[in-house]
Amino acid sequence: MNRHHKLSLLACLLLLIATGCEQQSIAEQEQIKTRQTLEATTPSATPTHTATPAPTATSGPSPTAAPTSTVAPSPTASPTALPTVTPLPPTPTPNPALAGFSLCSQLAGSADGGRFSARITAITTTVQTAFERVTIGLATPGDSAPPHALASCVSTGDTAGPAYSLQIRLAGWLHDDAFKATTISSTVALSGTALIKSLELRADASAPAGATLALGLAQPLPYRLRLEKDPYRLVLDIAKTGAVGANNDMLAQAAGAAPQPAAPLLYLQGGDIWKFADGKASNLTNATRAGQFGDVSALAASAASGQVAFCAVAPGTDAGDRVAPRTLWLTDFSGKEPQVLAQQNLWCDDPAFSPDGKTIAFTADETGATPPRLSIWTVGAAGGAELRLSPPGDEWSRFAPQWLDNQRLVYAAQAEDGRSSLFVHTADGSERDIGADLLKGDTHSGLGRPLAAPNGAAIAVEALRTAGGADLLLIGPDGAPLANQSPIAEGYWSRPLAWSSDGTLFYLTSACESTIAQSYTLRARALTGGDDRTIAVGTTLGGFGDVRAVGKGLAYVVLQRAADGPRGPLAASPAGPSTLWFWDVGGAGGRAQLAAADSAIGRLAP
Numbered sequence: 149m150n151r152h153h154k155l156s157l158l159a160c161l162l163l164l165i166a167t168g169c170e171q172q173s174i175a176e177q178e179q180i181k182t183r184q185t186l187e188a189t190t191p192s193a194t195p196t197h198t199a200t201p202a203p204t205a206t207s208g209p210s211p212t213a214a215p216t217s218t219v220a221p222s223p224t225a226s227p228t229a230l231p232t233v234t235p236l237p238p239t240p241t242p243n244p245a246l247a248g249f250s251l252c253s254q255l256a257g258s259a260d261g262g263r264f265s266a267r268i269t270a271i272t273t274t275v276q277t278a279f280e281r282v283t284i285g286l287a288t289p290g291d292s293a294p295p296h297a298l299a300s301c302v303s304t305g306d307t308a309g310p311a312y313s314l315q316i317r318l319a320g321w322l323h324d325d326a327f328k329a330t331t332i333s334s335t336v337a338l339s340g341t342a343l344i345k346s347l348e349l350r351a352d353a354s355a356p357a358g359a360t361l362a363l364g365l366a367q368p369l370p371y372r373l374r375l376e377k378d379p380y381r382l383v384l385d386i387a388k389t390g391a392v393g394a395n396n397d398m399l400a401q402a403a404g405a406a407p408q409p410a411a412p413l414l415y416l417q418g419g420d421i422w423k424f425a426d427g428k429a430s431n432l433t434n435a436t437r438a439g440q441f442g443d444v445s446a447l448a449a450s451a452a453s454g455q456v457a458f459c460a461v462a463p464g465t466d467a468g469d470r471v472a473p474r475t476l477w478l479t480d481f482s483g484k485e486p487q488v489l490a491q492q493n494l495w496c497d498d499p500a501f502s503p504d505g506k507t508i509a510f511t512a513d514e515t516g517a518t519p520p521r522l523s524i525w526t527v528g529a530a531g532g533a534e535l536r537l538s539p540p541g542d543e544w545s546r547f548a549p550q551w552l553d554n555q556r557l558v559y560a561a562q563a564e565d566g567r568s569s570l571f572v573h574t575a576d577g578s579e580r581d582i583g584a585d586l587l588k589g590d591t592h593s594g595l596g597r598p599l600a601a602p603n604g605a606a607i608a609v610e611a612l613r614t615a616g617g618a619d620l621l622l623i624g625p626d627g628a629p630l631a632n633q634s635p636i637a638e639g640y641w642s643r644p645l646a647w648s649s650d651g652t653l654f655y656l657t658s659a660c661e662s663t664i665a666q667s668y669t670l671r672a673r674a675l676t677g678g679d680d681r682t683i684a685v686g687t688t689l690g691g692f693g694d695v696r697a698v699g700k701g702l703a704y705v706v707l708q709r710a711a712d713g714p715r716g717p718l719a720a721s722p723a724g725p726s727t728l729w730f731w732d733v734g735g736a737g738g739r740a741q742l743a744a745a746d747s748a749i750g751r752l753a754p
Contacts, residue, residue, distance in 0.1 A: 245278040249370035249387050251667075252660035253714070256375040256382060257296025263357050265292040266318075266380070267326040268349075273341045279372075279385045280341045284316075284361070286380040289326065295380055296320060299373040301365075301664040302712070310345045310364025312664070314371060316384065321359045323351070343369065343386050367391060368664045368689070398686040399670070399729065400706045404738035409730050410699035411451060412481055413742070416750035419443030419467060421458060421483065422743070424728065429743045432456075432483025440486065443467035445474060446497050449753035453505030454480055455529055456753070457489065459496040471495070471516050476508070478529065490527045490534050495520070498547055501754075502554045503602070505529060509537075509549040509557055522547045524559055524573065537573050546571060548597040552604030552625055558582070560597050568594040570609060572625060582627025583609075590614055595621075596717075599644045601651050606630060606675055608644035608653055610717070617641050618716065620655055622675075633675065641716025645695040646702065648734075651675045654683070654702060656692065658716035665689055666715035672733075683733065691715060693722055696752040700734035703742075705749045722748035 269285035286295055298317045304310060321327060330349070346364035363384075370390040374383050394400060412425040414432075421432045421444055433444060441460035445467050449456045459474045461467045476490040476499060490496065495513035502509070506529055513520045522545040523538045537557070538546045549559040555575040561583070562568045569583030583595050596610035596618070604625060610618040620642035622634040629635070636642045641658040648654070652674045659667040670684040693705030706727045711719035726749040731739040743749070 243278055245276070246370065246372075246387055246390070248372045249279070249385070249390065250372075250660065250662075251301055251368060251370055251665045252662050253298060253300040254371070254373045255296070255298050256373045257294055259296065261296040261320060262293050263320040263322050264295045265289055265322050265324050265326045266295050268330045269379075271347075273344075275340050275342075276385075278389070279387045280343050282341075282344070282347075282363070282384045282386075284382040284384075286382065287326070288380055293320070294377075295375065295382070297373065297375070297382055299371065299384065300662070301368045301371070303368075303664065303709075304364075310366065312365040312368045314363040314365055314368075314384075314386070316361040316363075316373065316382065318359050318361070320357055321351075322357050323353070323355065327351075327359070343388070396686055397688040397690075397706075398684045399668075399692070399704065399731075399739075400686075400688065400690075400727070402740050404732075405736060406740035407701060407730055407732035407736065407738040409701065409703060409742075411754075413696075413698060413703050413728075413730070414447060414449050414456065414481075414753040415694075415705075415728060415743075416444060416447060417743075417745050418747055421447055421456065423481065423483070424742050432479070432481075433486070436479075436483055436486055437463075439463060441475065441477060446499060447751055447753050448499040448501050448508070449481070450501035450505035450529075451754050452503065453501070453529055455501070455505065456481060456483075457499040457501065457508045457510075457529075459499060459510070470520075471518070476510055476527070478508075489529075489531065490525070498549060500549050500551060501529070502551050504554050507554070509551065511547040511549065519545070519564065521545055524549050524557065537577075538571075538579065544569075544571075550598050550600035550607075552600055552607075556604065556625065558598045558600055558607055558625065560595065566594075568596075570595055570598055570607070570627070572627075580627075582623070582625070585627060586611060586621060586623070586629075592619070599647065601647045601653070601675070602649055603651060606633075606647075606651070606653075608647075608655070610641075610643060611635065616661065616714075618643070620644055622653070630675070633673075636673075639669075640714070643716060643718065645670075645704075646697040648697040648700075654695070654697065661714045661716075663712070663714055666691060666710065668692075691719060691722070693718065693726065693749060694752045696754070698730070698754075701730055701732045703728065703730050703752055705729075705752070707748065722750070724748060728752075 266286045266288045269287050272283045274281045301312060301314050304313050343365060344363050345366060348362045349359060350362060351359040370387040372385045376383055408427060412423050415422050420434050422429050423432050442463045442465050444458045444460045447456060447458040456479050458477050460477055461472045461474050465472045473494050474496045475488055476496045477486045478489040479486040494516045496510050498511040500509045507526050508529055509524060509526045511522050512525045513522050515521050523536060524546045525534050525536050527534045543563045544561045546559050546561045549557045551557055557573045559571055561571050569581050572580045572582050592611040593614045594612040599608040607623050609621050611621045612618050617640040620636035622630045624630060638657045639659045640661045643656045645654040645656055652672050654672050657669045665687055667687045669682060672681045672683055691707040691710035693707050695702060695704040706729060707722050708726060709724040725746050727741050728743040728749050730742050
């Protein structure tokens, strides 16, 4: 048997339409623009068949990824006022023919069905007014479990072939005689279909089960997958409409008068520290790094002290090498005269200033082993001896420190067996596990990185669902869930973004599990009471990087390309073009792009 069965389908027409994905139109807070009316309905509920996605670095769950910097928000004098909410316009009447269509991952059959025996008897295509249909006939013996399949859309990255692939995974399909009897003609008529460029049946001949039907598409469009019985048939419908352009991504659209951050904004890009101030971006480290340090991998900044701490590899060293030694440096907002602050350890990450700017906490690796054994250290911003906070030699790696006040810290922890938790370093020097009780029961399987409120009274953290996705927990420094605040369990993934100086939490919720598009809602929650406020709604084929509250506004990174896998968590290693934005959320409401880069913009500070 050949390693792969292949079927080349004929295409009569190719509709050259701008890349997009489905979602209802968006209402601006400060002005409502003319938008495309979409026929496809909103995404269907997220299936719960998928195992918990691998944790990711930064403020998304990251127990297994190399830790990245987290910076405690700097206090400011003026509170962040929430914008006046403009009522959303009526939702466009959906096309009844497209009910259930979306770009969400979709399950047909039972996720617990196990392995099954089947033979493909026929593949037929038909064209309807609103969609095109592919029907896959399946013959199963009487003693077989029912078939089941999972559909998802992915970007192929192929410039010569189809740019997107709609994949139907049949993970339980046994490679038995029925499977081997599946024969597919290479000259199947498509009955006038114009959307599908190719179709392949892919299977690893050395595996006991599993196959994928991959349909090549010119663009991602909403689809619907279902399993019919008597006889079994997989029916895949692909909508002719529902593509969404850039105007459906509210966070990537300029609006109102272009605002400026009230304070300098620092960010990582291309291995250097950049500063945006007075309407322009400047490179702080390009002129001073020669012969001293190589690429910068993490940074933090303190408005209280006017200093910047950063981790950097040695000159000529590849910063992408996880075990490459990194040294902790200190400079000011001008980037002049950088000085080594700590180099006792082999590796550093996650620098974070205490609220008074006098102490820097950071993650260190003393061993260089794989997997790394990480610990939390502090050092004075004025110099002096480094102090290890976490006990040596136990089963936990500790990373991502966040200050609760000038003495206490909260940080993430992961054991070699995959368990994760949150620890608090108390004022008396002891350490408490505040995360263990959060994972009792079967609902959640792990915790992400903590995000501490500026006053230390609350901690936001992602809790990975055992069934897939993540809830957002709001807890106190003792680990107890805050009354009437936790959990936030909406959609597929809820990610904490930033705390404002007055204790307002901004968070992003992804509507469903999808490997091609993120349908998001940006909300604000004030811990002092009141309902959550919807700030923005949109859909993007890209993603969002780091976010910081700056004065009355939000600074955030828009990624042109998202990492592989379900959308929602923050990517561990973002790549590709990106842009830096600022939104005067609590002021006049203007939103503007501050800077653009051909490579990913990384951490923001302060």
